[in-house]
Amino acid sequence: MLRKVITSLTPKYHKLKDKSVFLLLFATSFFIRFPFFFRDYIDRDESTFILMGQSWVDGYLPYVELWDLKPPITYLFFASSIYIFGKSFLAIRFLGTLVVAITAFFTYKIGKEMDSKKLGFWAAMACIALQSLFGSLQGVMSEHICMTFFMPGLYLLIKHERIFWSGLSGILMGLAMMTKLNMAYAVLLLGIYVLYRYTKQREYNKAIRFSFFFAGGIVTVVLLTLMPYFISGSMEVWWKSVILAPLEYTDARRYSVLKMAPTFLLLGLFFYYAWKKKLLDFRAPPVQILTIAILGVLLSFIKGGRINSHYLIQLHPILIIVVGMAVGKIPIFQKFDYRPYLFFLTLVVPLESYLEYYAVVRNKIERGTFFNxxxxxxxxxxxxxxxxxxxxxxxxxxxxxxxxxxxxxxxxxxxxxxxxxxxxxxxxxxxxxxxxxxxxxxxxxxxxxxxxxxxxxxxxxxxxxxxxxxxxxxxxxxxxxxxxxxxxxxxxxxx
Known part of the structure; x- marks a missing residue:
């Protein structure tokens, strides 16, 4: 009886439509993140982003009245929420839920494109969990905003070769960079890879047009963030705060190599095993694109000299797809009936959310308000x-x-x-x-x-x-x- 119930709840993957998948992903994201809508803060950085956004709404460009170490698009997200919805924690956290759902949806799209709807679906579900649980990830971090631009941009590079789409991908990559500057490493490596592929195939016209549109999209976004400072005669403020300060910060605030070593060792062993056992076809362009994106993110961690837990938000959506593809090729997992375990896992994983639901209700009973x-x-x-x-x-x-x-x-x-x-x-x-x-x-x-x-x-x-x-x-x-x-x-x- 239980097996029948579990089987009936498992999606019929061949019937999945993009619209229904997005709605399901959003509902899952909302369920996991909703009880945290009422917290004052989950991570102190989110509080700072809100203050910076409010300052912008009050008429001060970022870095003029208040100052923090992020590119302008991060603050634009919070300023937009405050400008439209006023001082509302609920609005900010709701938009954060939407951001997570969008990232997960394009994780699904990439997984579907490279393997199957089944892989894409569960990769997207895992993406929501890894962006919403296990630490201070329930708030709205700059990494969340960054990946909601990066994953669609990555999808366009994999799915479409028409030059128009490369321009749109460039715009999205530019937005990702101007949200989290360290993503420049991944974007640069991806651009070089696509250019090299066209050149190797002697498609020189495509190479030139790709360079123009992809780089043009990135440069357009960067210039748009610079424009308000140019108009106000304060371009130096942008240059020092957006470009120079992060470079200085990464040099001054480095972790020891030993702290970062486990992450790189684990990933190195995974890729070596996947190559040795031919679990991934590294000759396929989509696999190459995802691998290069992962290497770009890891390179940014090395250059930054540190890996905080919320930094991994930039890695998980890409890595989940690759890991899922590799695991799916291992014979023991191909015959394994995962559904009963997966069902109970989905019940247990949101434990933090259940505890927070309880805390919110208790706070309402004891203090008369959900906000705590x-x-x-x-x-x-x-x-x-x-x-x-x-x-x-x-x-x-x-x-x-x-x-x-x-x-x-x-x-x-x-x-x-x-x-x-x-x-x-x-x-x-x-x-x-x-x-x-x-x-x-x-x-x-x-x-x-x-x-x-x-x-x-x-x-x-x-x-x-x-x-x-x-x-x-x-x-x-x-x-x-x-x-x-x-x-x-x-x-x-x-x-």
């Missing part, structure tokens, strides 16, 4: 107690600026950790040259009346020893705990 987190409760407390919040510093839960209609005290404080990235200060003309000078300026010149910190936590990363010692000593001397709200402490200046 110190980013909501701290501002609400400050409003209820008529506390002056115009001169406030959030060293934790900095989404509170947005909730309170307040601004960070300096550009460097847009994201609290940016205060300690003094190697980036020259790129937004910060008058202070070191993180300690920045902290001294904030505490001793601006003198915030209210400071919010995370309870029993270091303000900055533990490696920022001097900065943490200075902050702890200053707060102890000049501030008293005004209130403790959940896991946040509200400090008020005493003298």
């Amino acid at each position: 987190g110190e980013g909501f409760t701290v501002p609400q407390y400050l409003v209820n107690t008529n506390t002056d919040t115009q001169n406030i510093l959030f060293l934790g839960y900095h989404i509170g600026y947005w909730v309170l209609d307040a601004k960070p005290p300096t550009k460097a404080a847009t994201h609290p950790s940016n205060i300690c990235r003094d190697e980036l200060f020259p790129f937004y003309d910060n008058p202070r040259s070191s993180s300690l000078q920045e902290l001294q300026y904030i505490f001793e010149e601006i003198r915030p009346k209210v400071i919010v910190v995370r309870k029993n936590r270091l303000v900055f990363d533990k490696k920022e020893v001097e900065e943490n010692e200075y902050v702890d000593a200053y707060l102890e001397k000049y501030y008293t705990v005004f209130a403790t709200i959940d896991k946040a402490e509200i400090l008020q200046r005493s003298h």
Whole structure:
């Protein structure tokens, strides 16, 4: 009986239509991500993107009033949501759900094109899970936005050879780059590969036209992001913030090789095994394109010197297809009835979502609201107690600026950790040259009346020893705990 139920729930792959697949992917993405719509933040970067987007809506180009280390399209996504829907966490998270569904849909399209609808479908489902679970991925990250451009661009390179489509692919790749600059490595390698393939086949006219349209699409997007700065006479701001600052950041913030080695070793073993056992046809252009895209992303990790968990969002949608194709060629898996296990796996995988559904309902019962987190409760407390919040510093839960209609005290404080990235200060003309000078300026010149910190936590990363010692000593001397709200402490200046 159970087997019949499971079989009836398994899609009839040959009958799948693109529209129904997209709707199913969106419904799955929505189910997994919906309970996180009500969180104040999931990753602190998302809070920073919201502040940058709000600043743009207020009339300030990115990097002018506030500053952070991402290209402009990331902030345009958040600015567009705020401009159209107002200050709505629900709108931002809904659009994030749509972004994940679009990426998964083009994962399906590529999988279908290269192997089968069955492979494409389950690759897309895995894509949703790996972009929405297992860490701080339920928010809207720049990597999510980036891949919703990159995967359609990659699909066009695989599916269509007409020059028009290469131009559209170039535009999408340009948008991906101007969302996450490190994708330039993958885009460059893909462009070189297609150009080489046309040249090798002696299709020189195609090679020239491809170069013109593909590169033209990329350059068009880059120039469009530059145009507002050109019009306002601040092109240097764009150049320093979009190009120079990321290059400096990657040189200054590198992990040890040992931290990155497991990822590269595992992938190296997989590709070697797939080649040795002929699980993948590396002579086929689509396989070559996906392999080069993967190598481009990995190269960007090497050049960046670090792999954070959310960086893997840029790798998973491509890698899932290749792994699925290889696994499908292994004889034992061809005869294996996976459906009962797959059914129970799909029930167990969204465990984080089930727990969050429970937390949201409990918060509604206990506090009368679905929205939860110190980013909501701290501002609400400050409003209820008529506390002056115009001169406030959030060293934790900095989404509170947005909730309170307040601004960070300096550009460097847009994201609290940016205060300690003094190697980036020259790129937004910060008058202070070191993180300690920045902290001294904030505490001793601006003198915030209210400071919010995370309870029993270091303000900055533990490696920022001097900065943490200075902050702890200053707060102890000049501030008293005004209130403790959940896991946040509200400090008020005493003298």
